[in-house]
Amino acid sequence: MRTAARTAALASGGLIALCVAILLTDYAIASRRGPKDDQLIKAEQEQVKSDAALAPKLAGEQKRITAARLARKSRDNAIAWLLILASAVFLTAAKRVVKKSLPHGRGSDRDTGSQPLVPSRDRQGAIPAPPQIDLFFVDELVAREGRGKEAAIILLQAIQSHYRYLPDEALHRLCELTEITPAEVAGTSSFYGQFRRSPVGKHVVRVCHGTACHVAGARQITEELRRHLKIPEGADTDAERLFTVDEVACLGCCSLAPVLTVDGHTSGRLTPATACHALAPFAETEPA
Ligand code: FES
Missing domain, CATH: 3.40.30.10 (Glutaredoxin)
Structure with missing residues (x-):
């Protein structure tokens, strides 16, 4: 069990490093190429003013640059979600490794005399179902507060206040509807202590x-x-x-x-x- 947790921690740690490296590389490429592409388009726009025959070439360049930017953004979004997933696996596995390393850690049989890690059950013996996530609230919220990145904290606060934590489904919808990326959601929600990523009790x-x-x-x-x-x-x-x-x-x-x-x-x-x-x-x- 401990070996499996250690393997999972190492694998997810490697994946985290890979994702971060890709994101940083993409960021560096975008920072270098962005201004150059903009200059190129500007220069070609000037040329088109004096020679209309160059218009198709300009259109082609614009299409190529836009496609490259969209592809990079999609890839970065996918990698950001992978990074979040790998981080969750890493934290879970690392906690297990650390707990197993402690001879009398909290949650051991010595502390409880029974099996405390088995979820408790309700009066009928069933584990309660997770709360339903009504995403209509997010749709309404975005329509009211706007799609810009500057609204990120207000939107997250409203989601937290409504659901009493930040459900993954609501965050996915938020990223679909706004300019806020999964990486920005992850960064903001982990930076401010007020945000919870797991359901809160009654x-x-x-x-x-x-x-x-x-x-x-x-x-x-x-x-x-x-x-x-x-x-x-x-x-x-x-x-x-x-x-x-x-x-x-x-x-x-x-x-x-x-x-x-x-x-x-x-x-x-x-x-x-x-x-x-x-x-x-x-x-x-x-x-x-
Ligand atoms: S330290 Fe607990 S109430 Fe002040």
Whole structure:
């Protein structure tokens, strides 16, 4: 298992390096050729003004340059998606390799005494289906906010606010409808901490890891909540998508440390056991 994870990490790492190299090469070629092509077209346009017989040649050049640019853009888009995919595989495989390397890592049998990585099931024994993605919202949003790259953050914020995370399907549609490329979506969504790439649970638990709460045992509280909710390593949401556990900076009520909030409701002076009790009033509701 560990060998497979290591092989996957190495393969995806190589693929990432290859994709980055191709994208950089394309960028360098485009930067060098773009101005030259523009100059060529400009010069031929001047010639056509004095000699109309050169018009077909100009049209041919324009066609060739446009086709080359479109081909490069399509290739770069495909490589960007491949890069995102390879990055996801690499992160997953690398986490498995690191986890297997730790003798008593979180999520091991020693911590749980059972099989915590198996997704929990609902009352009928079935794993909840993923939420439906209604792409009509993206169509309307783009029609309202515009197709330009300058609207990228506003569009991503609106998508996140609507779906409570950034679904892949919505991002695909966004790239189809706008001038924003998959690489730009990936860069922006990973740069700003406000954006989530995985579904959020119905209730969001924010455990404060500011200085006062950290000293008072925030780490143990987070670990106990994750164990209690059987949240797998590398994830932040339980399998039923009822709770998402986030670690956040100071919540501004340090005198109550350690503190957490559930959907904005604050509980303080917690222990690992009482932290789990704080979730109880929210635990009976339906998943997101
Ligand atoms: S450090 Fe936790 S509320 Fe301030």
